[in-house]
Amino acid sequence: GSGGAEPGAGDKPYVALVSKGFQHQFWQAVKQGADDAAAELDVEVTFEGPETETEVEKQLTMLQTALDKNPDALGYAALDSEASIPMMTDAESRGIPVIAFDSGVESDVPVTTVSTDNLAASAEAAKHMAELVGSGKIAIVGHDQTSQTGQQRVEGFTQYIEENAPGIEIVDTQFAGGDHLKSADAAKAIMQAHPDLEGIYGTNEGSAIGVVKAVQESGKAGELTVIGFDSGKAQTDAIRDGLMAGAITQDPIKMGYETVKAAVAAINGEELEPVVDSGFYWYDETNIDDEEIAAVLYE
Amino acid sequence: MTTPSTTTARTERAATRFGNRQQLQQILAFAGLVVIFAFFSFASPYFLDWANVKGILLATAVTGIMALGATFVIATGGIDLSVGTGMTLCSVMTGVFLANLGLPLVVGVLGGLAIGALIGLLNGLNVSYLRLPPFIATLAMMMVAQGLSLVISGTKPIYFSDVGGFDQLAAGELVPGLPNAVLIFFAAAAIAGVTLSKTLTGRYALSIGSNEEATAISGVDVRRWKVVIYTVAGLFTGLAGVVMASRLNSAQPGLGLGYELEAIAAVVIGGTSLRGGKATILGTVIGALIMATLTNGLRIMSIPQEWQKVAVGIVIVLAVYADILRRGKEA
């Protein structure tokens, strides 16, 4: 955040970022990376996003307002590429370079995309689940049924299991909005309905913590393999305490950082790679304190 | 007792005085909006820019149309929580009609409106004939509509890219410089205004909200009219759904939750009482504009997002309090 200072009023270049979310830790980590880059490259950055990843229209309105502020570059993580086409055209006509981040925008306008591959990342989660469980029943607690991210994190996982782990059956997939409490309640209900459950996968921080909570509260700690996504202190603690087998983390800080860096490059008229992959990592008890991993985890 | 003729003269004078006063009050209702506008114009050079004002109007359109419908229900002393997800269901069904079934544009749009009317009709029947509290009836509808949107769409957006011209419904500019969505909003507001103040539907909505029992005793078929009123409200929900779909050029099944509170807030900020009996469409339009302007202005000023909430909350309190003071003085 740039505080209340008037963006663009000073001499610093101004980069407006419109993300998919705001208060989730993942997006806060993106923001942190963006702020880091802003400090380093001496630019002004604002960061905004709707409350949930279903609010396509709210995001468009934010995007509109961001454009009206006449930024020097725009970073945009589209909730729905299709819906934002007119805005992209608008940005282009105003000569504002657009950097897509997170999932990319299906349009020629963005000069580059700093992306993360949710399908591949969740397949990685599935791979570890398959290894740890071997065979049996597992379930998924998803965070969002309609957003692209939410769907891909379930899809990538399910696809991998179906194709590579014939002994494993996904008996239930429930969505609980990424709300910790509701995820816990949902996970408990699933465990109740499937007493012989071997593992549960939570698709974001809130879901994963909810699953851990549920396992704890039903006194089944150690009996189930829990795999999470994203980081945050509760998750890293759970991994250290052995409540969670491990989790996938993307590198949101890098994503934010690279987005701003690309924006500055675009402002300066530099050529950019079409895609910058911000990557993802599997982390568990064994590597959680490795330098490389610790750097991408956020509290 | 004075003679009849003097009495009439006197009462007519009084009536004129009252009429003028009411007009004055409606004009003054703009005050809050004007102050907010003026403030942001000073605070940011980007605010008072036609592109941005257009943005504000566009942001007002969908919630505003929903708020128009909600005004009718609130006028009866009821509440409509189903406008948000109901709108989404209408979007999705418009998508089904146009993109999946390939029906002609007009048919699809009318279909979307019809779904809205159907939602309203069911709300009305539940409230009237099952005697459910409006909060419960429309809360249930809110959930059902949300679920059905997901079921029908298969939890995936439906795109209108292949439906020629659908996006022009909202984005086109019949009046150059003004997106159709805004035009539709204003037209809908005009229709709503006439309906509220000049038709039986509106009159009985206010009458029911003022005293339901007395209205029934006066020979108005309250149950039937409530169904009509909720259905009319549903039509606006349908219109909002169509405009939303056109604006996004897609039907987003996950959308909608939370819009109901915004719509109701716009209505209440506009001076309509949740107890019913008192309602103005102009107020609702202003209320919706105030909400959209506030959000936009704070964003334009790059106030950090977390502070924006705080600011909006405080400004709403101030705006409504100022309105109360103003009315207090006039009464």
Next chain:
Amino acid sequence: MTTPSTTTARTERAATRFGNRQQLQQILAFAGLVVIFAFFSFASPYFLDWANVKGILLATAVTGIMALGATFVIATGGIDLSVGTGMTLCSVMTGVFLANLGLPLVVGVLGGLAIGALIGLLNGLNVSYLRLPPFIATLAMMMVAQGLSLVISGTKPIYFSDVGGFDQLAAGELVPGLPNAVLIFFAAAAIAGVTLSKTLTGRYALSIGSNEEATAISGVDVRRWKVVIYTVAGLFTGLAGVVMASRLNSAQPGLGLGYELEAIAAVVIGGTSLRGGKATILGTVIGALIMATLTNGLRIMSIPQEWQKVAVGIVIVLAVYADILRRGKEA
């Protein structure tokens, strides 16, 4: 006219008979819950299991406590939209007191409650002295609380891992087999029940909801009592925040939106009228249990999420309609 003594005897007998009838009615209020329970017990072998029932109770606790507070406000004919994000702010402040400032456990918990009371106090002052409609006053508070939660926590969760024993507040089992969170919910319900029916706060809340003007003319300082009532409601919000924080062993600043509708729904399903004047705590508890049971049961049956919404909506309509029929017969 009969002689005084007979009349007295007669009226007192009648009173007892009425008392019994009311008790019967309260017992019958369970009917909806029992039917839902019975249904799920048949539908799934896993449903009627102590572990699962415990899960349902635990899922009820936080929303239930919020709903208790909301009952008081709704009894006055008001509405409290700030319970959800208000609860979050109380969580966050408890985190600040315990984790950041390292205050003793008791102080931190009382601090969390005090923040809740403060939120209620401000709501009450806005409603009473600024004469804001409760919808507006608490909507504003909902936004302010949400913003402040993010600001104060720096948009990051606050963890209680280092605060020894805090998580036991919710997870511990003073009564073996029953998590404290549930115990706290029941204790809070008992206190709320007595407060509503046996203290001036509760009685005036009902009187104000029944007829505010008549209550004022009867010599009740309505404005002051409204402040008291909202403050009491805020205390429950505070308690919900503390329990929530303890259960998650962290304060999650982004949570809370949407809980207010759930809490209000629980209250209304429990038979409390949004028009005010009629409220029962037992009803609210049952309403909250119905909501949690439905969600749990449908999940246990692995009904897909989108259909769950539809089912919950329909069951709410049926449950409340059955309740209306039952009352209709008795009245």
Next chain:
Amino acid sequence: MSDSPALLRATGVSKSFPGVRALDDVHLDLRHGEVLALVGENGAGKSTLLKLFSGIYRPDEGAMELDGAPMSPSGPRQANELGISVIHQEFHLMPDLTVAQNIFIGREPRRAGLIRDDELVRRAGVLFERLGIPLDPRQPVSHLSVAGQQMVEIAKALSFDARVLIMDEPTAALTETEVDTLFRIVRDFVSPRTGVIYVSHRMDEIKEISDRITVLRDGRYVDTLPTASTATREVIAAMVGRQLETGVRPGAASSGSAPGADGREVVLSVRGLTTRKLLRDVSFELHRGEILGFAGLMGAGRTEVARAVIGADRSTGAVEVQGRAVRIRNPADAVRNGIGYLSEDRKRYGLLLDQDVVRNVMLSALPGMTRAGFVRDADGRRVAAEMVDRLAIRTPSVTQTAKNLSGGNQQKVVLAKWLVRDCDVLIVDEPTRGIDVGAKDEIYGLLTSLAAQGKSIIVISSELPEVLRLADRVVVMCEGRVTGTLVGADATQHDIMELATRFGTDRSLVTTGDSA
């Protein structure tokens, strides 16, 4: 006339509510061209019978006929279509709508689907002119006084082309001037093809306007008597089932010397009370044990004085209680200083309609009925039962919901609330509104005995006989000013009327705006 069928007839009708048999085998005949008075004690079943005629209730048993043809209206609308117009005891008005909109609700003239409000106003204006009612059709009903609302109800009833006009205590809220207007309207209405049923507790009015009197008691038909040849005493005897002494000034206060004069302590002193709307420099004193009457025409400002004194409306001026200057900002302050106010508008300012008798009776005295912070409901039930006996409130039980009581019994509940609170100063505004003759006497006795116990009472009443009978002194108001104070025993109706019309004009029925 006697062999032509009755205009309206009910034979053997019965109607029960849970715990109450409101009507039991009741007969009623309304002949063409007559005014039939319907009388009975509070809760006798009068309003219930009328609601059968208007289709609000259906009889459990029995039949009704209109001009010899069986009739059973399905609702008020159908009753109107049949030519039966009813003015109910409880108003059925929409406060947020205008006077004209209220009168023509359900019958709005339209052009191309749009309501023609100008036409509504015009029709209402014509109606008012015909009836001589000084109301502005464009005024919201919420701005009207109770009397103004009553006039709207009357106008609404007469806006139908009715053959049967039924009026349930239409004069309870009216002063004599409006009563005269109403009677003129009734006389104009009566013709060989029409008839009027008139319910009232005011015997002199019944004497004046009616041709015959039908008496109900305890939900049963007692008798129908020709007005001209029946003494009031006999009517009352038929109503209450025994002989009753009425109209006699109770002994205690009739000593001739006003207590104020013999130097009793001043309990309440009001100086220079002024409000923005109406009151100008109102001053008076109330002594211990005194009953002070307030008389005046409608809109003279009596209610406004009371509301200003108890802090319900803003005012300037000085108030002293027991010689201490006090600042009363709201009714709670007033009660704290021992001043209670019983409003003239029981529905709006008196009752918790959807709560039971116990809760209503306990409301003002609630803080005194607690122990360790907990309300003792047993006390409330006991006190309520006592009040039910003392005021003869007709109710199946103390847990009956207030809105299910008859109008007069509701009024008694409000009075009971203040008796339980036991204030030193009690301001009662139209205390016997809708209360039957017998109970009225008991209430008079009660007020007098309260005064004898050293309480001080202000009685605001539009019934001059009531004021004259109760008051030790009478303050007369006109147009917001005190125009004189008379010693009760020496005052006459003539004196009061002279002072009450000092400024020679009459104010409209509009009381600008509610206090909110």
